[in-house]
Amino acid sequence: MASAGEERKRRNELRRELIDKFPRDRSSLLPALHYLEETFSFLPDWGIEVLGWHLGVPPSEVYGAATSYTELSLSIPSHKTVIVCDGVACREKGAIQILEFLKEKNIDGVEIKTTDCAFMCSVAPAVSVGHTWYGRQVPDNSLAELIEG
Numbered sequence: 001m002a003s004a005g006e007e008r009k010r011r012n013e014l015r016r017e018l019i020d021k022f023p024r025d026r027s028s029l030l031p032a033l034h035y036l037e038e039t040f041s042f043l044p045d046w047g048i049e050v051l052g053w054h055l056g057v058p059p060s061e062v063y064g065a066a067t068s069y070t071e072l073s074l075s076i077p078s079h080k081t082v083i084v085c086d087g088v089a090c091r092e093k094g095a096i097q098i099l100e101f102l103k104e105k106n107i108d109g110v111e112i113k114t115t116d117c118a119f120m121c122s123v124a125p126a127v128s129v130g131h132t133w134y135g136r137q138v139p140d141n142s143l144a145e146l147i148e149g
């Protein structure tokens with residue numbers, strides 16, 4: 001558990017990062033939540049509080065948004081998360097076959113999630129492994145090795 005001084009330092013660092021990266025209005029809520037998720041691999045309570053302060057919205061509203069998206073997590077991950085985009089462009093390029101492949105492979109310690117659109121439609125299908133997105137993925141052993149690596 002962090003000391004009170006460490007906690008204050010951590011909060012102040014995040015405040016500065018949010019001020020540098022995101023305008024202080026509600027339209028920044030989702031991009032900032034994704035930033036927290038990428039930074040911490042989940043959404044810590046204190047990070048949600050700092051984000052609410054930064055955007056001028058109640059933490060309950062930030063929690064509400066955070067729980068609406070499957071790619072966001074409120075708890076420390078005990079596994080590697082793989083997100084397969086199953087939006088329209090990715091489905092047309094093989095996202096369903098990727099999901100079936102990963103289900104058959106059943107790689108230990110991996111949680112598979114889906115998202116509606118990763119905004120990488122031009123390089124569909126898109127897959128995220130450990131918070132890094134990869135385009136033009138195919139359901140073969142190179143994808144399995146990427147996930148296991």
Ligand code: FES
Pocket residue numbers: 085086087088089090091116117118119120121122124125126
């Ligand atoms: S539909 Fe998959 S990246 Fe847009």
